[in-house]
Amino acid sequence: MKLWRSDEAKGEQLLRRLETRGRELLPAAFEERVRDIIGAVARRGDAALAGYVRRYDLKGLEAKRLRLRGTVSGVEEVGEPFVKAVELALANLRAFHEPQQTRGYALELQGSELSVRVRPLDSVGVYVPGGAAVYLSSLLMAVVPARIAGVKRIAVVTPPRAFLGSAELRYLLDRLDLREVYLMGGAHAVAALAYGTESVAQVDKIVGPGGRWVAAAKRAVYGICDVDLIAGPPEVVVVADGHAEPELVAADLLAQAEHDPDAVAVLVTTSRALGEKVIKLVTTRLKKTARDAAVRSAVRKWGAVFLVRDLDRAAELVNRIAPEHVELMVADPLRVVDRIDNAGAIYLGPFSPAVLGDYVAGANHVLPTAGAARFASPLGVWDFVRRTSVVRVAPHRYRTLARAAGTLALLEGLPLHEEALRAGSRGTL
DSSP states (O other), X not given: OEEEETTSHHHHHHHHHHHTXXXXXXXXXXXXXXXXXXXXXXXXXHHHHHHHIIIIIOTTOOGGGOBOOSOOOXXXXXXXXXXXXXXXXXXXXXXXXXXXXXXXXXXXXXTEEEEEEXXXXXXXXXXXXXXXXXXXXXXXXXXXXXXXXXXXXXXXEEOHHHHHHOHHHHHHHHHTTOOEEEEOOHHHHHHHHHHOOSSXXXXXXXXXXXXXXXXXXXXXXXXXXXXXXXXXXXXXXXXXXXXXXXXXXXXXXXXXXXXXXXXXXXXXXXXXXXXXXXXXXXXXXHTTOTTHHHHHHHHHHHOEEEEOSSHHHHHHHHHHHOOSEEEEEXXXXXXXXXXXXXXXXXXXXXXXXXXXXXXXXXXXXXXXXXXXXXXXXXXOGGGGEEEEEEEEOOHHHHHHHHHHHHHHHHHTTOHHHHHHHTXXXXXXX
């Protein structure tokens, strides 16, 4: 981790790399391999799915046995602290997400009636990864808003090693009353949910984090079904002034770096002294951490300290990076927060670390990454509904509207549109 002045050439060069980091997520050759898997499952259904499951998930497991049948873990297997943590997270998530419900609206426009009707999706697939870690919290983040939205069918896919190795996951599936659970992971699991097979019913939307295989598969099936986000590695930008505690800043940077060897951990500060202290603390901590390989890789690749002249410039840098998480460790975070437009989530002050947001604060932790905060939003209830426009034109308004529509249709070279406006009892324009 090095300190750069944001206005020097090398600092600007790193900023540009951060702005375009999303281009490095999924190489073309890798995406082609994923498309081959998806195509095979789409064409051959269970026959292809079973082959990928045997190859990648668990040898000897047949497609007809993919679906879990009633295996759960009790409280005695997971412990009371875990149960209490889950209940706190559930309560806060529900409180935060329930106000997001929308019932649409209706209006009258010169005698015509226009409305937006809101209905929940019929079915959602939730991916629970099982690689370096089993992200139980992501299951909560997906299921709570989906249930509030009114989704009736929720199917879960998770690698067998994640399910078999985690009593907590088994308990949580039971606690959330999730009864459609398939023991499979990777691109083939995404394909099965998107296209459906003899054993797996198709879903309308797929949500949940995963590695490159899952991200590439979600991108490939978009359009067959909806997806939440094409997620990249976790990210945090900490904005700090001279009032911030270096230990807190360093700890929060390392916490995000712990997730993934390509995680982004950046400090933007007005204080050179603070930046230099943070670099020393990060360097010292890296010598002690048990997961040093992934953390070292993240810090080496994306770890940086940018020195800026003031907090206005700091906000400019944040908006350019458009990170997943932003932490404002400054004397007056309310003076800065409204200047930040491009961020998945913003955490104010030393007692609001992103780590709390990962688990129990209440806001959703499924957030845009890789610069997608420029145009995307956190997962919420609104992601599990579909909106339908309903139009009823008043007869006395028809002729005026039809004349205007006919003019535009002819300009676009669509004469049959104009004819439709004059057909039958609609009369002439």
